[in-house]
Amino acid sequence: MIELEGVSYTYPDSGGPAVSKLNLQIRPGEVTLLSGANGSGKSTLTRLILGLLEPDEGSIQVDGSFDSEERRGRIGLVRQDPRSQLIASLVDEEVAFGPENLGLPRDEIRSRVQAALDKVGLSGFDDRNPDTLSAGQQQRLAIAGVLAMRPRYIIFDEASSMLDPAGREDFYRLCAELAASGVGILSISHFPDEALRADRMLLMDRGMIAAQGEPAAVFRQRPELKRPFIFRLSEALRAQGIALPEGTNTLERMTGSLERLCNTPGRNK
């Protein structure tokens, strides 16, 4: 678990704290969504977790360790612009970069590269030049590069914002799979519909955690947030007396519930 207790940080030469008294946890096997306006402290939080900044007060621990070097070894980062993270001119070299730095033997490197490429759906792309890949594929390549390090946690810093909706769907699916295999995911994102696929949601406002918990609960707590369409629809339907099962927060579940409602006897067709 990544745990922050009472963490505050102020950038030198700035007016006030970028983040203050943060208390939060990120658990393995869960997808945690971090949301908030630009300037609310999300990137500062990321840098603190990664050990790129040392908190002015409070503590950060990852799986029991307070050491920032060790922290970094367990947490991977995938950024918004895939191309800004790519180093090599060959897909397999790109993914191998991390393991090479870990000083692993050649066979180990090779098997990790294969496993990572398989996981993101890029097997067989080994000798392609990253420039020839689409944006979605490049993003997956960046993710593979991080996966090859076998991190326990991955931070996605608005990693889906440069993708088109189809690419985003693939991305959400990958996050869910990674979480299912035990990785703890922190995804920073504006997209309301991503909230519904997360297990937990953190809302930041002016450097503080304004709300945290299950996404549905957070949306109910904070009516000013832009809510996902399905969420609004289920609330509106429930308000009109339609009984929807708890957790109807994806399109598939909504259409499934509606289908069942249509097929109940006693309805005029």
Place this chain on the structure above:
Amino acid sequence: MNPVISLRGLEYSYGKPDKHLPEPPKVLAGIDLQVDGAELLAIIGATGSGKTTLLQILAGLLLPKKGEARILDLDLANPKIREKELDAHRRRTVIALQRPEEMLFRTYVGDDVAYGPANYGISGRALALRVKEAMEAMGLSYTLFKDRRTDSLSGGEMRKAALAGVLALKPEILLLDEPSAGLDPPSAEELFRRIQDLREQGVTVLFSTHDMEQVMLADRAAVFHEGRLLAVDTPEQLFFYSQIPEQAGLLPPEAARIYRQLKNLGVDMPLNKTPSWDPESLANSIVEALT
């Protein structure tokens, strides 16, 4: 009414043909499109479908290889077109590229916004007025921001400054390539309110986007797929009554998908109302239909 933009059989490909590549791949082919004055048109399609290329052609940055491209009485596809005509064109049809804030280069905001009109000979008090109007149109206070350093602004403010630089040219046609990409929802909404204001003032606005909710705000949407224009129609027609967005690899807004799903299930959605993407009214329609 005379269309301000009239494209017929427009084609574009990158690269020059040579004996190893006699036919460079076409990025755009067979585009026929008419746009009326003061229309708000959304350009949608998967990444790589040709949206950016189209906008850059309309802006006069790329020249069509074939076909006809009449914009405000100038045919950009005319092989004998002169540099002067292109300059004049670019004064009236201005584009804001993707992530425009990355291209700010003057130290102070006011100077950067002034760059465009200054290039066309506007100076002195008239220039200051242009800058002021453009900045305020984007919600940046002239007095507070004109002497701010461009690198001291937040991301959202930088984007506003960059767009003000484009607006300062007072274009008749405004082209926006993914104007709200990367902005948080409140900023994106604010941006679109301002875009609609511009439309009220008679500016023709074309914008490309991946956000289907923004498409709903447009008068019409042009659907691109692999360099071809599949259809141009109102968002309602495209999303509620056709499969064309799916053919282009796009996901219609959830409201449309639910609406169609229900229709497939045989639910009689009320006919007198045009379908709405507003979840509350959709809920009303559903409840009405089910009882």
Place this chain on the structure above:
Amino acid sequence: MRDFGSFGGGFDLFRRQASSGSLGQLHPGVKAAGLIVGVGTISLINSASGLLFILCCLLVAAGSTGLSAPRLLRPLLPVTPFLVLVVLLHGLTRSSSPGEALLSRGDILPMLIMSLRIITLMGWIGLSSAAVTTPEVSYGIEALFSPLERFGFPAGELGLIATVTFRFIPFLREESERLAKAQTARGGSLGFRSANPFRRMKAALPTMVPLFIGTLRRAEVLAESMHLRGYREKQSRIRLHRYPVKLQDLLWSAAGAAVLAAAVCMQYADTDARLVRELINSISSFRGVAV
């Protein structure tokens, strides 16, 4: 007509084509060494016959791996007019005393040498470029200098520098294209066509600052990403790819060294002067016969 469609000309160096045959199979270290030593030798040699010899061997080697001369030289074509100008200037500016004609007989040989030098360099680089891929360049540099690592020479770092440089080239090209388009869209191209060269340079300045800043920012992001992926300086890294040294590596190295050595010998044996004397003798004896 200026169109941004073919901006940058297409960076074609070091993209290995399928038909590079036996040369393409060589160990990257050999290729890297061949490139560096060859370019060095050709640049320093001052013998027309030597250069001609190298050129002929080059064409033979290229032919043997399936590359015809035109294909070889194509990537360097855009630079040709510039090079012709250089040769001409070289000849014209060589005259030492004011009484001499602008272009005298004594200038011909140096001009010939310079032209041969340029053509041979182009050919050598073209051949290397056809036989080497970008990752091989980095690996080759690393392999070449790795024996020096025990003396503290950062061979691994050098290879990485090459890798990252290649990564930045497309970025630079795209960014400058984007910036140029953004400037043009706001009327900036007007300065580019001014008669006054200072105005022209001034017009190009707006693209420099954001390009520089953008590149630095990108480099910073990349450095941070590398650090987060475990990269630490001064550590030896086992690389994924491994290239065994084969017999053909030794053979081609020996052949290459022999060709370059022979050319150097020709310079010291003053072959040029001898050939010219032979030529003059045979012409005068021919004349003598005719008369």
